[in-house]
Amino acid sequence: MKNPKILELRLLKLLAVVLACFGFFHSVQAKEIVVSAAASLSDAFKDIAKIYETSHPQDKILFNFGSSGSLLNQIAQGAPVDLFACADESTMDMAEQKGLIFPGSRQDFINNHLVLVTFIHSKLQIRELADLDKPLIKWIALGQVVTVPAGRYTKHALQAAGLWQKLQDKFIPAQNVRQVLDYVARNEVDVGFVYESDAKLFSDKVKILYRVPLPKPVQYPVALVKNTQNPNRAKAFMDLLFSVKGQRIFRQYGFAVR
Numbered sequence: 127m128k129n130p131k132i133l134e135l136r137l138l139k140l141l142a143v144v145l146a147c148f149g150f151f152h153s154v155q156a157k158e159i160v161v162s163a164a165a166s167l168s169d170a171f172k173d174i175a176k177i178y179e180t181s182h183p184q185d186k187i188l189f190n191f192g193s194s195g196s197l198l199n200q201i202a203q204g205a206p207v208d209l210f211a212c213a214d215e216s217t218m219d220m221a222e223q224k225g226l227i228f229p230g231s232r233q234d235f236i237n238n239h240l241v242l243v244t245f246i247h248s249k250l251q252i253r254e255l256a257d258l259d260k261p262l263i264k265w266i267a268l269g270q271v272v273t274v275p276a277g278r279y280t281k282h283a284l285q286a287a288g289l290w291q292k293l294q295d296k297f298i299p300a301q302n303v304r305q306v307l308d309y310v311a312r313n314e315v316d317v318g319f320v321y322e323s324d325a326k327l328f329s330d331k332v333k334i335l336y337r338v339p340l341p342k343p344v345q346y347p348v349a350l351v352k353n354t355q356n357p358n359r360a361k362a363f364m365d366l367l368f369s370v371k372g373q374r375i376f377r378q379y380g381f382a383v384r
Contacts, residue, residue: 159359160206162190162197164213164275164346165302166238166321170379171211174372178363185359193302195273201226201351208360211348211367213238213321214275218347228350228357235367237382238344239322240279242336245313252317252335255287258296267298267309267318275344276303280319283338307332326380343382 163171168191175187190197190205194212198221201207210227212218215234221227244250252258258266269277277299284290300306303320310318311331318332321344325334348367354360366372373383 157185157356157359158188159185159208159356159363160188160190161209161211161360161363162192162201162205162207162351163209163211164194164197165191165304166213166276166324167191167211167346168304169327170323170375170381173375174366175363177371178366182359182362187363193269193273194275196301198226199273204353206353206355207351208354208356209348209364210351211235211346212275213344213346214278215345215347216278217275218349221349226352228352228354231350231361231364232347233349233364233368234345234347236346236373236376238346239382240276240283240319240338240340240344241322241325241334242317242338243307243310243320243325243328243332244317244335245310246331246333248313248316248333250316250335255284255289255336255338258317259289259292263316264296265298265315265317266293266296267300267306267315269303269306269319270299270301274300274302276306276319276321279340279344280338283340286341323380346381 171189178187179185194214194217198217201210202224210221218232242252268280271277271281281290284293298309298315300309303324306318306320307324307328309315311328325332348364350357350360377383
């Protein structure tokens, strides 16, 4: 019969291993940083995350990309998010008004431009927004005004040109700018309103017809979510957005850096 002390020692060692494993997995979970960001940021943010994870191998950046308004609603409903980056000031204003972001953490980190694009092989020529009212233009893709900042920028531009109501029957709403790009790239619509950075990313499928004049530049703010469980790590990733390396990546993807 085996010595009871030996069995007890083995059990204690096994228990230590189990507890150590549990502690390890718990530690990994605690070091996951959840970033909710506008869809137009997806490619640049993924590249910046690689830089962060190289210098912080114990951490993992988890992304949730979508329309800024939808992401805001998720945070308001209690979604576990550490960092929020959106594509317009008004969405972050709402986050601030609802008390969803950490006071004083909000900063603008890049700019963009709203442009009108068409299928790469299209023969269309647009010299001004008024050309959209011509019979030749049948379908116009744009982001949903309620949740997509690019859609709101589009509405403001068309209202200023006296075209918003006139063009209603031509509008094809989309969930985000990437969906607008898909419609245009598949030649399912005549034109679409997107950000210049996205248009450049799809330069083999769409071409820019016109840079849309806006009263204010498109600015992207970022902020720590108030209920973050990883404030220091989230802040470290946020700081990387403003770094020389981070800004270089944004420039490569067609953003206007600060």
